[in-house]
Amino acid sequence: MSEPTHPAADIDDVDRSILKILQSDGRTALSEIARRLDMGSATIHERVRTLEEHGFIREYRAVLDPELLGIDEVAFVNVEANPGRFAEVGERIAEHRSVQEVHELTGAADLLVKVRVRGREGLSDFLSTLGEYDGVQKTSTNVALRTVKEESRLDLNGDD
Amino acid sequence: MSEPTHPAADIDDVDRSILKILQSDGRTALSEIARRLDMGSATIHERVRTLEEHGFIREYRAVLDPELLGIDEVAFVNVEANPGRFAEVGERIAEHRSVQEVHELTGAADLLVKVRVRGREGLSDFLSTLGEYDGVQKTSTNVALRTVKEESRLDLNGDD
DNA sequence: AATGAAAGCTTAACGCC
DNA sequence: GGCGTTAAGCTTTCATT
Numbered sequence: 587m588s589e590p591t592h593p594a595a596d597i598d599d600v601d602r603s604i605l606k607i608l609q610s611d612g613r614t615a616l617s618e619i620a621r622r623l624d625m626g627s628a629t630i631h632e633r634v635r636t637l638e639e640h641g642f643i644r645e646y647r648a649v650l651d652p653e654l655l656g657i658d659e660v661a662f663v664n665v666e667a668n669p670g671r672f673a674e675v676g677e678r679i680a681e682h683r684s685v686q687e688v689h690e691l692t693g694a695a696d697l698l699v700k701v702r703v704r705g706r707e708g709l710s711d712f713l714s715t716l717g718e719y720d721g722v723q724k725t726s727t728n729v730a731l732r733t734v735k736e737e738s739r740l741d742l743n744g745d746d
Numbered sequence: 747m748s749e750p751t752h753p754a755a756d757i758d759d760v761d762r763s764i765l766k767i768l769q770s771d772g773r774t775a776l777s778e779i780a781r782r783l784d785m786g787s788a789t790i791h792e793r794v795r796t797l798e799e800h801g802f803i804r805e806y807r808a809v810l811d812p813e814l815l816g817i818d819e820v821a822f823v824n825v826e827a828n829p830g831r832f833a834e835v836g837e838r839i840a841e842h843r844s845v846q847e848v849h850e851l852t853g854a855a856d857l858l859v860k861v862r863v864r865g866r867e868g869l870s871d872f873l874s875t876l877g878e879y880d881g882v883q884k885t886s887t888n889v890a891l892r893t894v895k896e897e898s899r900l901d902l903n904g905d906d
Numbered sequence: 907a908a909t910g911a912a913a914g915c916t917t918a919a920c921g922c923c
Numbered sequence: 924g925g926c927g928t929t930a931a932g933c934t935t936t937c938a939t940t
Contacts, residue, residue: 605815608808612772617916626926631918633924641811648768649804650900655765657900660849662858673894680895683903688894689820698822698888704904728858734833734848735840738898740810740817743843744864777933786909791935793907 597642600625604633605642606742612646657702659709660730663716665697671721672697678719684712757802760785764793765802766902772806817862819869820890823876825857831881832857838879844872 597605603623607614616634620627637643652658667675672690676697680688687700699716703709709729716725757765763783767774776794780787797803812818827835832850836857840848847860859876863869869889876885 605808605810609810610807612806612808615916616918627916628918628920628927629925635918640814642814644809644811646772646806646808647770647899648765648772648806649898650765650769650902651801651804652900654800654802655900655902657904662849662851673892676892676894683901685895686898687896689822689890689896690892690894691822691888692891693888696888697894698890702900708904728851728853728856730849730858731852732833732836732850734836734850734857735845736847736849736898738809738846738896739807740812740815740862741843742810742815744817744868775933776935787934788910788936789908 596640597637601633601637601642602742604630604637608634608643608646609739609742652702656704657708659703659705660733660736661701661703661709662728662730663699663701663713664726664728665699665716665722666695666724667697668721668723669695675719675721678721679716682712682715684708756800757797761793761797761802762902764790764797768794768803768806769899769902772808812862816864817868819863819865820893820896821861821863821869821872822888822890823859823861823873824886824888825859825876825882826855826884827857828881828883829855835879835881838881839876842872842875844868 600623604619607619607622616630617627619634620630623630634643665675665679672695676688676690679685679697679699682701684701684703685699686702687698689698690696691698701709701712703712709727713725713727716722760783764779767779767782776790777787779794780790783790794803825835825839832855836848836850839845839857839859842861844861844863845859846862847858849858851858861869861872863872869887873885873887876882
């Protein structure tokens with residue numbers, strides 16, 4: 587078995603079509619997908635099961651409106667971590683319930699942390715908590731004035 | 747403690763329970779939600795319909811694995827825009843299919859752009875495209891070496 | 907708002923190709 | 924791998940409270 591350049595080679599056009607449909611509407615009925623792709627619904631059922639099993643589909647989720655729920659502030663915090671404690675500090679921060687993203691960046695010895703909180707008060711509470719974490723040396727915060735786009739959809743047309 | 751003025755006050759505990767369930771598994775059957783909350787499934791159906799209509803639930807999505815699909819690089823690009831053309835430039839950038847997030851930040855006259863691309867080649871292609879956009883003055887890019895957490899789930903326990 | 911009941915659809919499991 | 928069938932389960936509507 588020869589390894590492909592990238593694992594996406596493991597899936598075919600039908601799989602990609604299924605993924606596109608479910609990425610756009612995660613509640614689409616299997617029977618509806620079958621209709622659109624002109625295949626039997628038992629076939630689609632089996633394809634989707636395999637895509638889930640192999641991890642191409644990680645989960646299904648309702649996407650909620652943060653502003654309507656009062657979780658109205660987005661901020662990006664650059665965290666300078668004690669060198670050598672990068673991974674550990676990042677994982678600790680990731681456990682916090684307001685933290686949506688933690689990335690280890692190239693360049694400076696920095697973590698980039700995205701948080702969503704309730705108001706400026708929520709942000710300042712978060713920053714206090716963060717400052718007390720072991721291994722956190724310095725933080726610098728940028729608040730979003732306006733979020734123009736915020737989307738986790740992937741572009742599946744890259745290798746058409 | 748008086749009631750805050752945020753719109754979350756429009757929903758009750760049952761709604762919040764429904765949102766939590768659907769945020770964790772967007773394909774949960776309405777009848778299953780009804781069972782868990784010990785209510786009729788017609789009631790849950792109506793509640794969910796209203797939550798959708800009022801915009802608390804924006805959409806349903808399958809969450810795909812970017813690495814398995816070959817979309818393996820994450821980068822954050824700080825874009826310095828021509829002052830006064832902020833909004834316009836941000837919206838233009840947001841249209842690009844590799845762009846997942848665009849935020850207008852406080853402080854410097856900066857946009858923060860999150861992209862997901864196929865390899866370093868995809869990144870350099872993106873940066874070339876970006877550099878040619880009208881109103882983009884300067885960009886500076888940070889590539890993620892490792893993504894520790896990447897999650898769009900909201901913490902709904904904030905006002906319990 | 908919430909409910910039970912009923913009609914129509916959907917899923918999931920089967921055996922067959 | 925793909926398909927049709929079928930039983931069980933789900934969604935959606937509606938009359939009732």
